[in-house]
Amino acid sequence: QVQLVEAGGGLVQAGNSLRLSCAASGRSFSSSAMGWFRQAPEKGREFVAFMDWAGGTYYADSVKGRFTISRDNAKNTVYLQMNSLKPEDTAVYFCAADRRGGSIRSPIGWHYWGQGTQVTVSS
Numbered sequence: 214q215v216q217l218v219e220a221g222g223g224l225v226q227a228g229n230s231l232r233l234s235c236a237a238s239g240r241s242f243s244s245s246a247m248g249w250f251r252q253a254p255e256k257g258r259e260f261v262a263f264m265d266w267a268g269g270t271y272y273a274d275s276v277k278g279r280f281t282i283s284r285d286n287a288k289n290t291v292y293l294q295m296n297s298l299k300p301e302d303t304a305v306y307f308c309a310a311d312r313r314g315g316s317i318r319s320p321i322g323w324h325y326w327g328q329g330t331q332v333t334v335s336s
Contacts, residue, residue, distance in 0.1 A: 215239035215325050217308050222330030227300055229334075233293040235308030235327055243286035246312045249293045250320060251304035252329075258307065260318040262293060271317065276302075298334045305329040 221233040233249070249261040262282040263271040270282055281294040291308055311324035 215310075217310060217325055217327035219306065219308055219327040219330040222306060222332045224333045224335065225298055227298060227334055227336050229298055230294070230296045231298065231332060233295065233306055233308075233330060233332075235291045235293075237289045237291075237310060237325075241286075242289060242291075242310050245310055246317070247282070247284060247291040248309040248317065248323060249282060249291075250307045250309060251302075251332075252307070253304040256304075258320045259304075260320075261306070263317045264291065273318075295332070298332075300334045300336045303332060303334050305331050 216238045217235055219233060219235045221231060225231055244266045246265045248263045250258045251261050252258045260273050261276055262280055264282045264284055279297045284291045307329045308327045309323035313322050313324050315322040
């Protein structure tokens with residue numbers, strides 16, 4: 214059974230940093246694309262970052278230059294380093310794995326999801 218488990222969320226002040234992790238189990242994702250999404254209260258799930266199997270990355274404009282996605286295939290884990298956090302980054306952050314197709318920005322295009330971790334940025 215495939216599981217994705219996020220960790221590292223919390224409450225931080227604006228300008229500070231957090232590092233999220235997403236540990237996968239049940240199969241290897243070393244040859245799969247991985248992604249991060251977020252969902253603020255009463256909003257839809259929003260694309261944040263993407264990494265393909267070869268290490269290519271793509272970011273939402275709102276986080277470009279502040280967030281960095283990375284992966285450790287030996288640990289079957291993907292990370293999201295979040296710097297210079299802003300109150301508008303407050304959301305539940307989800308990792309996603311394995312592409313179904315379509316736009317990488319669409320939640321529909323991903324096969325597996327974690328349960329999410331809360332990030333709250335105070336002003």
